[in-house]
Amino acid sequence: MSEVEHPMDAIFQYTEQALHVSFLILSQPAMADGQMRRALIRAMEGVSHLTGRQQSWLQQLRGEPGAGRIDFGDLDMLEVRGQCAMIVAAVRDRLPRPERGAMLARYGVGDEKTEGVRILAGYARVICGIHAYEPVLHLIARHYAPRKTKCDGMSVRDIGDRWGVNRGKVQRAAKWMATHFVALEARAVERLGATFREHGVVSTEAEREWEVERARSAAARAVTLPAQLPRSAAPAHA
Secondary structure: OOOOOOHHHOOEOOHHHHHHHHHHHHOOOOOOHHHHHHHHHHHHHOOOOOOHHHHHHHHHHHOOOOOOOOOOOOOOHHHHHHHHHHHHHHHHHOOOHHHHHHHHHHHOOOHHHHHHHHHHHHHHOOOOOOOOHHHHHHHHHHHOOOHHHHOOOOOHHHHHHHHOOOHHHHHHHHHHHHHHHHHHHHHHHHHHHHHHHHOOOEOHHHHHHHHHHHHHHHHHOOOOOOOOOOHHHOOOOO
8 A cells, every 4th residue: 555645634534434435436437526526426336335434425425514524635536546545455465354344335336345254254154153055155244234135135034944943042143244354443443543554544532432332332242253264254355
């Protein structure tokens, strides 16, 4: 990842914003600045449920007062796409395989999200309490699906009935995923954040403010990951 010459003019405020916007931008064809912003706004408006942070990013794209900023400065859209490509490359090159899967499942669009779900299925299978691949894959897809989608044939009962798995076992696996995937995401954001701050991609000051929130959230949902990961979960950089 190449360094930005003026770190004080970081494009993004914090790591999650950099990831979300970069994956969104690269999911769209190359276009002029105004067109790209409109395309991103449409893409985010099409999401059935936005988190508080995602709503903030949408407000920033719209240019609403007091919403913070995504500062592209003097970069044209091809240069912006280049910065976003380096951010996405960091996800692929700098993270252990399970963390990479969590980032792709959380922020990826289309095939990249599917790839992330499949990586996590390889990681979670067996240690989540279910040995069969298909129900694990289905549960992970449910975990990362928009809230509206979860109500459409993706309930715990639906998944258990479809794959012939005891409902209690499915519920326990879903709870395991909720806690462990949060931990994987937090760990990945911590690794990437250090790199992004070093290269001036995100604002150090704004990132520190978010770190307080991250620490509070992590403390509330802390888990201990298995010391011995299965072979499919071993760190990889391919």
